[in-house]
Structures are given as C-alpha cells and as structure tokens.
Amino acid sequence: MLRPSRPAPLLDANTIVPGEPLIEFRDVSIGFDEGDVLRGLSFDVSPGETKVFLGESGSGKTLIMKLAAGLLQADAGHIWVMGHNIGEMSENELLDFRRHLGFVFQEGALFDSMTVAENVAFRLREENVPDAEVDERVREALKFVELEAALDKYPAELSGGMRRRVSIARALVDRPPLVFYDSPTAGLDPVTSQTIITLILRGRDLQGVTSLLATHRVQDAFGLAHFRYDKESNRVVSDDGNGARGVEPGHDQRQVQGAAVAPPTNVLVLREGKVYFEGTAESVLHSSDEYLKKFLASAE
Amino acid sequence: MPDTSETPSVLSFLGDVAKGQVLALQDYSLLVVQSVANVFTPPRYWTDTLEQMDLIGVGSLGIVAIAGFFIGGVLVLQTSSQFERFGETALTGEAVALALVRELGPTITALLVAGRNASGIASELGSMVVTEQVDAMRALGTDPVRKLVTPRVVAMVMMLPLLVAVADFVGLGGGFLVAYLTLRLGAVQFWTTAIRALAFGDLVQGFVKPLFFGFVISTIGCFQGLRVKGGTQGVGRATTSAVVISSVVVILVDFFLSKLLLYMFQK
Ligand SMILES: Nc1ncnc2c1ncn2[C@@H]1O[C@H](COP(=O)(O)OP(=O)(O)OP(=O)(O)O)[C@@H](O)[C@H]1O
Ligand SMILES: [Mg+2]
Numbered sequence: 001m002l003r004p005s006r007p008a009p010l011l012d013a014n015t016i017v018p019g020e021p022l023i024e025f026r027d028v029s030i031g032f033d034e035g036d037v038l039r040g041l042s043f044d045v046s047p048g049e050t051k052v053f054l055g056e057s058g059s060g061k062t063l064i065m066k067l068a069a070g071l072l073q074a075d076a077g078h079i080w081v082m083g084h085n086i087g088e089m090s091e092n093e094l095l096d097f098r099r100h101l102g103f104v105f106q107e108g109a110l111f112d113s114m115t116v117a118e119n120v121a122f123r124l125r126e127e128n129v130p131d132a133e134v135d136e137r138v139r140e141a142l143k144f145v146e147l148e149a150a151l152d153k154y155p156a157e158l159s160g161g162m163r164r165r166v167s168i169a170r171a172l173v174d175r176p177p178l179v180f181y182d183s184p185t186a187g188l189d190p191v192t193s194q195t196i197i198t199l200i201l202r203g204r205d206l207q208g209v210t211s212l213l214a215t216h217r218v219q220d221a222f223g224l225a226h227f228r229y230d231k232e233s234n235r236v237v238s239d240d241g242n243g244a245r246g247v248e249p250g251h252d253q254r255q256v257q258g259a260a261v262a263p264p265t266n267v268l269v270l271r272e273g274k275v276y277f278e279g280t281a282e283s284v285l286h287s288s289d290e291y292l293k294k295f296l297a298s299a300e
Numbered sequence: 301m302p303d304t305s306e307t308p309s310v311l312s313f314l315g316d317v318a319k320g321q322v323l324a325l326q327d328y329s330l331l332v333v334q335s336v337a338n339v340f341t342p343p344r345y346w347t348d349t350l351e352q353m354d355l356i357g358v359g360s361l362g363i364v365a366i367a368g369f370f371i372g373g374v375l376v377l378q379t380s381s382q383f384e385r386f387g388e389t390a391l392t393g394e395a396v397a398l399a400l401v402r403e404l405g406p407t408i409t410a411l412l413v414a415g416r417n418a419s420g421i422a423s424e425l426g427s428m429v430v431t432e433q434v435d436a437m438r439a440l441g442t443d444p445v446r447k448l449v450t451p452r453v454v455a456m457v458m459m460l461p462l463l464v465a466v467a468d469f470v471g472l473g474g475g476f477l478v479a480y481l482t483l484r485l486g487a488v489q490f491w492t493t494a495i496r497a498l499a500f501g502d503l504v505q506g507f508v509k510p511l512f513f514g515f516v517i518s519t520i521g522c523f524q525g526l527r528v529k530g531g532t533q534g535v536g537r538a539t540t541s542a543v544v545i546s547s548v549v550v551i552l553v554d555f556f557l558s559k560l561l562l563y564m565f566q567k
Contacts, residue, residue, distance in 0.1 A: 066435075069439055071435055071438060071439060091443075092443070094438075095438065095441050095442070095443055096441065097441075098438065098439055098440070098441045099440075099441035101439075103436070103439035103440075105432055105435070105436055105439075107431070107432060109431065109432035109433055109435065109436035110433075110436075111433055111436070111437075112431065112433070122440055122442075123440050123441065126343070126440065126441065170440075
C-alpha cells in the first residue's frame with residue numbers, strides 16, 4: 001500500500017471537524033472575456049464523499065477543480081478547502097496546501113522531459129525522501145496503476161490511457177487525503193475507462209480518499225456508486241444501493257462478511273454555471289427531468 | 301476589457317497598449333525580484349542549476365569560440381591598415397585587446413547566447429505552460445519560479461562571464477594569427493602589447509558586463525516563456541520576442557554600463 005511520507009499537518013484534528021464539509025463553495029463566480037462561466041455556484045463535499053461533476057463540455061468542470069486547488073482565483077464568492085479560505089491565501093501558502101491534495105489533469109500534464117518514474121517521483125523528491133524509499137514507493141504507485149513495465153519510458157511513448165494512469169500514480173504517490181480527477185475517462189474506450197474507474201475505486205476504498213470527479217459520462221457515476229473495491233478478494237465487487245452508509249438495513253449482512261459499505265457517491269449536474277441537480281446516482285437514473293435524461297440517453 | 305461594440309478611438313487603443321506594457325513590466329519586475337529572492341532561501345535546485353550550466357555554458361562553447369576567433373581576426377584586418385599608415389603595426393595587439401575585452405567579447409558573446417539560449421528557455425517554458433506542466437508543478441506544491449526560473453538565471457549569470465573569457469582569449473588568438481600572417485608580427489610583440497594594454501578597469505568592465513547581460517537574457521527568456529498564451533503559435537511568438545527583446549536590451553544595457561564603468565575607472 002502507499003504510505004504517507006509524513007503526517008499531513010493540514011489534516012490534523014483541528015481541520016477535519018466531523019460533520020463539517022471538507023470542501024465548501026459559496027456563490028462562486030468566475031468569467032472570462034466571453035462572459036461568466038460559473039454564476040454563483042454553491043456546494044459542499046463531506047469527508048469521504050465522492051462528488052461526481054456531470055456537465056457538458058465547457059460547463060466549467062475543469063474550472064471548479066482548478067478553483068478548489070487554488071490554481072485559479074474566483075471573481076466572487078468563497079471557497080473553503082480543508083478549513084482554508086482559498087481566496088485569502090498567498091501563492092506560497094497555496095503551494096504548501098496543495099501538497100496535501102492530488103490533482104489529475106484532464107490532459108495528464110505529465111512532465112514530458114522526465115521518465116514515467118521521475119514523473120511519479122516528483123513530489124517525493126521535493127520532500128527529500130531518501131532515494132531507496134523513493135524507488136520503492138514509485139514502484140508501488142506504478143504497480144497500483146499496473147504500469148510497472150513503463151518505468152523508464154517517456155510520456156510521449158505511452159498511449160493516452162497509460163498517460164492518464166501515470167498521472168493518477170503521480171497524484172496518489174504521496175497518498176493525499178483529497179484527490180481531484182479532471183475528466184480521467186474522457187476520450188478513452190469503455191474498457192480503459194473502466195480501468196480508470198477501478199483505480200479511483202481502489203483509491204477510495206483502500207486509501208479512504210475524498211474525491212471530486214469531473215466527467216461527462218454518467219456511467220462513471222454509476223461505476224463509483226454501484227461498485228466498491230474489496231480488500232480481501234482484491235477485486236471490484238458489486239455494491240448495489242448507492243452505498244449510502246447504513247441507510248438500508250438489508251446491507252448489514254455484508255458487514256457480517258467483513259466487507260465495508262462503500263462511502264457515499266453523489267452526482268452534481270452543472271448547467272449554465274449553476275448546480276442544476278444534486279443527488280445520488282440512483283436519483284439521476286430515476287429522474288424524469290428532460291435534461292438529465294439526455295445524459296442517460298448518451299450512456300446507452 | 302474594452303467594449304468592442306464601439307469602434308475604439310486611436311487614443312483609447314494606444315492607452316490600452318500602454319497599459320498592457322506597464323502591466324507586463326510590472327510582472328517582469330515581480331519575476332526578477334522573486335527569482336533573485338529564491339537564491340537566498342531553500343529549497344534550492346542544484347541539479348537543475350548544474351544541468352542548465354551545462355546546457356548554457358558547455359553548449360555555447362563552440363559557437364562562442366568560433367565567433368571570438370573570427371572577431372579577433374577581423375579586428376586586426378580592419379585596424380592594421382590604419383596602423384600601417386603610421387608605421388605602428390606593433391599597436392595592433394593593444395587595439396585588439398581593448399576592443400575585445402571591453403566591448404566586443406561581452407557583447408558578441410551575449411548576443412550569441414541570447415540567440416541560442418533565450419530562445420531555448422522561452423520555448424521550453426512556453427511549451428510547459430501550454431501543456432499545463434507549469435500548473436501541474438504548482439499542483440504538486442512546487443514553485444515554478446524556484447524550480448524553473450532561478451536555476452536558469454543563476455546558471456546564466458555564472459556561465460556568461462566564463463564564456464566571455466573564452467571568447468576574449470580565443471579572439472586574441474585569432475587576432476594574433478592574422479597579425480602574424482599579414483603583418484609578420486612576432487608572438488612576443490603581439491602578446492606583450494596586448495596584455496600590457498589592459499588596465500584593471502578594462503578587466504572589470506569585461507567581466508561585470510556579462511553578469512548583467514546574463515541576468516537580462518535569462519530573465520527575459522523565462523518571462524516570455526511563462527507568459528505564453530494561445531498554444532504553439534504563442535510559443536513561437538514568445539521565442540521570437542525573447543531573442544529580439546533580450547538582444548536589444550543587451551545592447552542598451554551595454555551602452556549605459558560602459559558609460560558608468562568608464563566613469564568609475566577614469567584616471
Ligand atoms: N483560461 C481561460 N481563458 C478563457 N476562457 C476560459 C479559460 N479557462 C476556461 N475558459 C472557459 O470556461 C469555460 C469552461 O471551461 P472548462 O474547462 O471548465 O470546461 P469543462 O467543463 O472542463 O469542459 P470539458 O468537458 O470539455 O473539459 C469554457 O467555455 C472555456 O472557454
Ligand atoms: Mg475540462
């Protein structure tokens with residue numbers, strides 16, 4: 001398993017208050033020359049939750065992730081992440097803060113003049129982890145994404161799906177408690193997309209990460225809500241009932257078998273810069289709303 | 301942003317251009333301050349600095365030596381006819397040494413390195429910006445100015461004086477060869493006048509200038525690279541401006557530094 005190189009000071013008892021959201025957006029707006037893209041967006045993400053952002057291309061999914069990571073500043077509104085008011089932090093404070101989150105860029109954003117191993121090792125090197133340990137942990141992380149063989153390759157020599165996986169390994173190597181996945185399945189075939197979702201499941205169920213996932217594939221939301229990664233059997237198992245913890249008493253039998261219930265997955269649909277819909281994957285599936293049905297139709 | 305529904309007047313257009321330039325200058329100053337401040341606080345990226353020193357110093361050695369050699373040679377060709385008129389060909393060494401060490405060595409080297417490395421830096425950093433590698437670095441908690449800019453500035457400021465020394469020396473060699481072949485000037489005669497001609501002030505001029513030039517070239521290259529917008533075309537534009545701006549600024553800085561240093565070392 002991936003181990004943290006040092007305790008994450010940002011996540012001590014003072015910053016994670018049980019019941020308090022880990023991420024909070026309040027009336028966040030941002031715009032460019034062509035007009036506002038986000039228009040007063042508000043939502044919360046609780047610890048352990050997987051929040052799936054569903055939206056058309058250009059709806060602002062990438063912007064939300066970059067805002068939450070402090071890579072961009074909002075024009076208006078407030079953003080709190082792990083107890084920090086992002087808008088009030090200096091770039092130096094933000095750099096420190098970002099060491100505690102993983103960011104998987106839409107296009108991978110791998111360092112193209114470094115090998116896969118060097119890419120994954122980047123953050124560990126920054127923290128002056130000893131060479132032997134870096135080596136071991138890079139191997140572990142690449143094994144996690146099933147790319148040990150690509151250790152010495154350069155990003156240009158990899159396929160698109162492999163690049164995404166390296167990017168995931170790079171984001172997870174220091175085992176951050178919060179991970180942003182920006183459209184990790186976009187443009188990939190269904191099989192590779194499923195592999196990526198499995199990786200996210202493993203991150204969630206084995207490492208307990210809270211995550212934001214941007215996607216325009218509603219299947220990704222179902223994949224996260226209906227499955228979980230089983231530690232014992234080391235594979236993905238079905239987890240019907242959207243994993244809402246302890247909601248349905250019928251699920252208790254699985255606890256008997258020693259398996260945990262998957263943490264909650266919620267879907268947030270973006271439209272015209274606002275939250276159009278928020279709820280479980282199940283409620284999207286059963287919704288009669290015309291706009292939501294469009295996403296479901298594309299999933300068939 | 302300007303309202304495009306109205307046709308903007310020439311005046312407001314010029315106003316916007318001026319505003320843009322002032323903002324750019326402000327951003328540049330900020331980058332300069334940051335890149336220097338980073339030298340004094342950890343973390344420092346020694347491996348990156350060494351790599352850049354190799355790229356800039358060793359990589360430019362060849363062209364700098366060749367250019368230096370022929371500049372020295374041509375200086376003799378151009379001056380010797382004058383000296384021959386007065387029958388003072390022995391002064392050739394002195395003329396070559398002064399021109400090379402004070403002026404041509406630093407400036408020509410800086411212009412060559414600007415063409416070679418300001419462009420390289422701008423296109424490398426620019427490509428990193430458009431492929432989001434700079435953002436990825438920030439997302440991983442690393443300051444791109446510290447990791448990318450400071451090593452390049454430090455490497456350039458350290459390597460340029462060394463390159464100038466090479467250019468000066470090889471240039472004198474080229475001058476001597478031409479003097480020997482065309483004027484039949486002896487080695488002792490050439491080298492003693494050449495070396496005796498150089499006062500302390502000349503050497504200071506010759507080695508203070510490249511420090512400034514190196515700083516100008518590297519910071520402008522980095523600045524142009526980091527502010528790239530608009531894809532590959534933007535990278536191309538940034539590369540061109542990096543070379544053009546840094547070359548022009550080198551020549552301007554040369555003028556003012558010469559004035560200042562000549563004043564300081566006047567006897
Ligand atoms: N740096 C920028 N400058 C100008 N406009 C921008 C910038 N970044 C984003 N936008 C605009 O903001 C809108 C939302 O962009 P964003 O990248 O968040 O979309 P997205 O939901 O991630 O889309 P996709 O699914 O295609 O990745 C787009 O219309 C885009 O044109
Ligand atoms: Mg996007």
